[in-house]
Each structure stands twice: as C-alpha cells, then as structure tokens.
Amino acid sequence: MRMIIFLLLSFTPPYLFMPLSPDDGIFISSAFGATTVMFYPAIANLLTRLITREGMGESFLRINLRGHGREYVLSLLYPVLVGLIGGVVLTLMYTKNYSLAAAIESNGGGDDVAASFLYALFIGAGEVFLGFGEEFGWRAYLTPKLEKLMPTFPAVCVTGVIWGLWHAPLVARGYDWGTDYPFFPFLGIISMCGACIMLSAFLTYLTKRTGSVYPAAICHTFIDVIMALCVLMVTGETDILENHTYMSSLVVMFLIPAVFAVPCFVYLCRKKPLPEKA
Numbered sequence: 001m002r003m004i005i006f007l008l009l010s011f012t013p014p015y016l017f018m019p020l021s022p023d024d025g026i027f028i029s030s031a032f033g034a035t036t037v038m039f040y041p042a043i044a045n046l047l048t049r050l051i052t053r054e055g056m057g058e059s060f061l062r063i064n065l066r067g068h069g070r071e072y073v074l075s076l077l078y079p080v081l082v083g084l085i086g087g088v089v090l091t092l093m094y095t096k097n098y099s100l101a102a103a104i105e106s107n108g109g110g111d112d113v114a115a116s117f118l119y120a121l122f123i124g125a126g127e128v129f130l131g132f133g134e135e136f137g138w139r140a141y142l143t144p145k146l147e148k149l150m151p152t153f154p155a156v157c158v159t160g161v162i163w164g165l166w167h168a169p170l171v172a173r174g175y176d177w178g179t180d181y182p183f184f185p186f187l188g189i190i191s192m193c194g195a196c197i198m199l200s201a202f203l204t205y206l207t208k209r210t211g212s213v214y215p216a217a218i219c220h221t222f223i224d225v226i227m228a229l230c231v232l233m234v235t236g237e238t239d240i241l242e243n244h245t246y247m248s249s250l251v252v253m254f255l256i257p258a259v260f261a262v263p264c265f266v267y268l269c270r271k272k273p274l275p276e277k278a
Helices: 002-017 031-052 069-094 100-106 110-126 128-147 152-166 168-172 186-210 214-235 238-243 245-270
Strands: none
Touching: 002 031, 002 128, 002 152, 002 168, 031 128, 069 186, 069 214, 069 238, 069 245, 128 152, 128 186, 128 214, 152 168, 152 186, 152 245, 168 186, 186 214, 186 245, 214 238, 214 245, 238 245
C-alpha cells in the first residue's frame, strides 16, 4: 500500500502538468516547471511517510562521509567518464578526419572549453538539490521497498522501469531522445526505461555502499549537467547531437552506462538488501 501511495503521488503531477503531446502545454517550458519537476519523488516520499505514519526510518539522510570518500569521488567521476567515452564513440561514428585541435578551436579555444567545464561544475554543485529530489524518491524509498518483495537485481530493474516511465511525458515532448526516430515516442520511452535501469545500477551501488542518498544525488545532478558538455568537448560538433539525437542519447545514456552497470549488478546481487536504518 505504501508503494502504491508513493507511486500515485510521484506520477500524478508530471502526467497531469506535462501533456504527452510534444506541441501542447507550457508547464515544462516554464522556469517553475523545469525546476520543480525533479522534486516530485522526494515530496512523494515525505507525503507517503506522513500519510502512512511510517516515520523517517530507512531515510538514508545521513551523509556518512567518513570511510566513504571513494564513493563520493566516484559520484563525480562517473558522469565525466561516461560523457568523455560517449563523446569519443560519437566522434568515431559521425566524424571524418577528426582533429582534437579543430574540435577545441570550434568550441572557442582551450580557455573557453576549460571555462565551460568549470562553469558546469559550478552549476552542478549549486543544483545538487535537484538530483536529491529524484534520488530521495527512487533510491532512498522505492528500491528499499521493492527489496522487501524481491531480490536486489529485479528490484533495481523494476525501479529503473518505473523511473523511465516517470519520464514518459518528457520523452513524448522530445526531451532526451528527440522526435526524429521510428515509433516515436514509444521507442524513446522504452529506451528511457533501459537507460534508467543502467543508471539505476550505479546509483543504487552508491546508495548501498554509503547508506546515504547524497552520493547518488550528486551523481544524478552531474549526469544531467556534465555528460552532454563532455560530448560537445570531444566532438566539437553540435550538429552530431542535433541530427542524431536518438543515437547520441542511446550511446551516452544506455550503451556506455551499461558497461559500468555490469560490475555494479554483480556487487548488488552479492550483497544483502539496503539496511533498515541509515
């Protein structure tokens, strides 16, 4: 019952305020909509606990930095590595006679590239609370509840599918995957579910290792901020993302994270469920 309440509270606002048609509605185009959408899972977590009188046990709100510095570092390195590797793969796929010097020059020179990267770090640090909005719902509430009903591996996969379906209104508006691909928007929604499963593996790994939601929140934020920037730095061609949006997103959001997900799933399947209290 608690999971049902949580899911209803999480899904109702985006499906109500973000119309499925990519041409209708202005909610997500507004600053208010774009800023608040990521808070729905966190709000659903708190409201569910209040409605069901569950309390704040198993909340994962402790920072737990001592002894877990490596995981906090990994939460920053993961988005950078995925973005850089994805950028290299896209460069090999879509460019001929590639020149790193030309790519840097096309982005305004090395100084501008470095400045853009530092700016992305600054923005990401200031927006960690946005990543917390989702992670406090998915990793700190939904996955632990699912682990009471099933083993960890399917729990992570189910969380990923639910997380992907939660994004469906955005996908149907052309976010992440664009609109120029076969079977739009259904293929994009399926792809988003797959991408969320792969990303959920690493985010759950961070949460399990630390007993805290914050590394996952940091990683989630920088996934949104840094990965696309790394791709642009490596390729030096924005038309790659504009003309091949679906394939670019598939590489960066699904294929590359899938490589990192394998050892995470191995670890998760060998560990006990998330602790009752953290």
